[in-house]
Amino acid sequence: MIEVVFHESAAGSLKLAQGYRRGKFRTSPKSVFVGSGKNGESRGLLRQEKEQERLACEEAVPFGGTAADIFAFHLMLSVGDISGDGVCRRRLETLNCMFGMYPEGAGSSAAKEIFDRACKDLETIRQRLDAGEQVRIWYSSHPDEMCGLHWFLTQLVQDMPSTKVSIVKLPDWEIKEQTLAVHTGWGEVDPDEWHRYANLQKEVSPVFVSAAASKWRQLQEENAVLRAVINGRLFSVPEDFYDHFIRSEIENQNDEFQEGQLIGRILGKYQLGISDGWLAMRIEKMIENGKLQIITNAPSDCPAYHRVIRKIT
Known part of the structure; x- marks a missing residue:
């Protein structure tokens, strides 16, 4: 197939799934680092976690x-x-x-x-x-x-x-x-x-x-x-289709902020199915249009959006 x-x-992930096999459950080595805790709470959490591991292992299907x-x-x-x-x-x-x-x-x-x-x-x-x-x-x-x-x-x-x-x-x-x-x-x-x-x-x-x-x-x-x-269907949309979400999150930032943190927040909060690359391109457009200003550039070994930008009011 x-x-x-x-x-x-x-x-x-699918390649790993192909080799996922049932097997004998083995205690996770992380249990060594968990103490008894107050009133046995840590031990209880450890037992619960080990049980979850055991079930995941035994129920795994190749x-x-x-x-x-x-x-x-x-x-x-x-x-x-x-x-x-x-x-x-x-x-x-x-x-x-x-x-x-x-x-x-x-x-x-x-x-x-x-x-x-x-x-x-x-x-x-x-x-x-x-x-x-x-x-x-x-x-x-x-x-x-x-x-x-x-x-x-x-x-x-x-x-x-x-x-x-x-x-x-x-x-x-x-x-x-x-x-x-x-x-x-x-x-x-x-x-x-x-x-x-x-x-x-x-x-x-x-x-x-x-x-x-x-x-x-x-x-x-x-x-x-x-x-x-x-609504479950594909449509052609204008390039500023997602800009509302970017502007909304910019409003919640201080006057100066990390662009990378802004992009991460948008991706996590709205789950729009768009990439960091597209968001970076739209923010770059806002900079070109004078809505934002670059304060510091990103380090040479980091993505370009690892920089500080400022709102322009």
Whole structure:
């Protein structure tokens, strides 16, 4: 089974899941460092934690497959030019922009590696599907993953129309141990959880594949700078679509503040499914428009947004 994901972290977690095995529970070495505590509280917490470890170990289910079955198209398709077919060369330009805040050419190197691997992987998948293999696509409401689903299904319509396709959508939320867990993408899923979500797999009809491809072609014609998921559907949106959230958090800052901390707060608080790179680009635009001022630049070995900026009123 060919497994397709749209984030490097998701691919890494899924590869670990493939080798996740049941095994004899062994006491965690961290127990050595826990004392008895007042009224036995520490011992009680330790016993509870050890029990949780034991259950996780004994209930672990191997996902199966091999690393060679997993393909990650980390193309950030919710951003930038999507007018070309396949893994278009203009995608490399977008990746360079999104990774452009990283120091000393690290960003451009990462962008080229992702781009080159995507080109190679798409060709490998075509060959394997032509030989009769099936494909399973893991996606969510994350804009890049939703775009990835539509993009990949478009490739199937064009090149492999008779392929059997299964999809697995990550639930937007679920209850875990009396807590509401909100998901933003497969990169957040732990290796021991993948087997649970495999039960959500659905085989899709050619009609579904064709409809998704038609939607992607519409988005290609519009070719907006940005795409977002609204009420579960993909739409082209203006490039300032998320600026409200940035401005709201800037208002909560002191006159001078760390840009990196601002970006981290936005990502954690709103869980919009956008990257630090996009937020950094929008903040840079605000600086260019005279809304913010750079006070100190980032150290040479840090991302460019590790700097201090000031509000301009």
